[in-house]
Amino acid sequence: MCRWLAYSGAPIYLEDLLFRPEHSLIDQSLAARTDDNTTNGDGFGIGWYGERETPGVYRDVRPAWNDDNLRDLAANIRSRLFFAHVRSATVGLAVQQSNCHPFRSGRWLFMHNGYIEGFPRLRRRLLQEVSDDLFPEIRGTTDSEVMFYLALTFGLADDPAAAIERMAGFVEAVGRERGVAAPLQMTVGVSDGRRIHAVRYSTRGRSKSLFHSLHLDSLREINPDLPDGTWAIVSEPLTDLSAQWEKIPEATVVTVCDGEIERRPFTPRPPG
Numbered sequence: 001m002c003r004w005l006a007y008s009g010a011p012i013y014l015e016d017l018l019f020r021p022e023h024s025l026i027d028q029s030l031a032a033r034t035d036d037n038t039t040n041g042d043g044f045g046i047g048w049y050g051e052r053e054t055p056g057v058y059r060d061v062r063p064a065w066n067d068d069n070l071r072d073l074a075a076n077i078r079s080r081l082f083f084a085h086v087r088s089a090t091v092g093l094a095v096q097q098s099n100c101h102p103f104r105s106g107r108w109l110f111m112h113n114g115y116i117e118g119f120p121r122l123r124r125r126l127l128q129e130v131s132d133d134l135f136p137e138i139r140g141t142t143d144s145e146v147m148f149y150l151a152l153t154f155g156l157a158d159d160p161a162a163a164i165e166r167m168a169g170f171v172e173a174v175g176r177e178r179g180v181a182a183p184l185q186m187t188v189g190v191s192d193g194r195r196i197h198a199v200r201y202s203t204r205g206r207s208k209s210l211f212h213s214l215h216l217d218s219l220r221e222i223n224p225d226l227p228d229g230t231w232a233i234v235s236e237p238l239t240d241l242s243a244q245w246e247k248i249p250e251a252t253v254v255t256v257c258d259g260e261i262e263r264r265p266f267t268p269r270p271p272g
Contacts, residue, residue: 001208002113002235003028003040004085004101006189006196008256009219009230014046015074016223018084021238029064029086033236042089043100044070047109048082049193055109059100081196083189085111090119090143098140103148105137107192108156112144113208113235114185116171118178119143125174129153147171151190154271160190160197161253161266169268172203184268189233195257198233200248201266209236211245212254212261229259 005025007017018025023033029040044067045059056077060067064086085101093099101111116122126146130138131153138149147167154166168184175183182203187210189198200210213219213232220226221239232238233254237245248254253266 001115002085002087002101003032004083004111004113004187004189005232005234005238006083006191006198007079007232008081008196009259010227011078011080012223012226013075014048014077014079014082014084015071017232017238018046018074019071021222022240023236023238025084025086025234025238026065028236040086040088041065042095043087043097044085045087045100045102045111046070046073046082046084047102047104047111048077048079049191050079053107053193055104055107055193057102057104057109059097061095061097061100081191081193083109083111083191090115093142096140099142099145101144102189103145105134105148105152108152108190110144110148110151110188110190112147112189113187114202116143116147116175117183117185118175118180121178122171122174122180122183125178126150126171129170147186147188148190156190157192160192160195161199161255161264164188164190164197164199164253165266165268166271168201168266169270172268173270187235195255196231196233198248198254198256199252199266201251201268205250207250210234210248211237212248214244214246231256231259231261
C-alpha cells in the first residue's frame with residue numbers, strides 16, 4: 001500500500017516534512033513501519049497551494065528517494081497547505097505518471113491509500129456513474145482516480161464529507177451486487193485549498209493506518225518556528241515519539257480548517 005501526508009498551517013518548505021524528519025515520507029517510501037508492504041517505489045507526487053486558486057502538481061514514476069528534482073523543488077517551494085504521496089502500485093495497475101497521486105481537478109486535490117477489491121470487474125459500472133462533464137478529465141487507470149471523480153460527481157464541492165460517504169456507499173453497493181463481500185479499503189485525503197478532509201474507512205473495519213499530529217509539539221520538534229493552528233495528517237508518524245501522534249479511529253472523517261481540527265463518524269450511504 002501507499003504512504004501519504006497532508007499539511008495545513010503556516011507556510012513551510014516542503015522538505016521540512018518530506019525529507020527532514022527521522023521518519024520522513026521519503027524514509028517511509030523505503031521503509032514503512034505500519035504496513036506489511038515496506039517499500040513504496042512505484043512513483044510519487046506532490047500537490048501544493050500557493051497564491052493561485054488551483055494547486056501545483058509534480059508527479060513522476062521514479063522512486064521518490066531517487067529523484068533529484070523532487071529534492072530541489074521541496075527545498076524551494078513554501079506552502080501553507082500541501083499533499084505528498086509515495087505509491088506502491090496495486091497488482092494490475094500500471095506504473096505510469098497518470099496513475100500517480102495526488103490527482104487534481106480544478107482547485108481540488110485527492111490522494112488515496114488502499115484499493116477497491118475486484119476493481120477490474122467493477123470498473124465499467126463505476127465509471128458509468130461519473131458525470132459526463134468530468135469524465136474527459138480521467139487520465140489514468142486506477143481505482144483511486146475513479147473514487148475521486150465519483151466524489152466530485154456526488155457533490156464534493158458542496159459537502160466534501162457527505163460526497164465521500166456517497167462515493168464509498170456506491171462502491172460498496174456495486175461491489176456487493178457483483179459478489180464482492182468487502183469492496184473498499186481506504187485512507188483518503190482531499191482538499192480545496194482551504195480545508196483538508198481525511199477519511200479512514202474499510203468495509204471490513206480493518207483500515208490502513210492514519211494519524212494526525214496530537215499537538216504542536218509533534219511538529220515543532222521538526223520546525224521550532226511553527227505557530228499554533230498547524231496540523232499534519234500522515235499514514236504513519238514522522239518521528240519515533242508516537243505519543244505525539246494520535247491514530248484516527250476506524251470509520252472517521254477528520255477536517256482541518258482555519259487552524260482547527262474536528263472529527264466525526266464516517267458512514268457510507270449510497271447516493272439516492
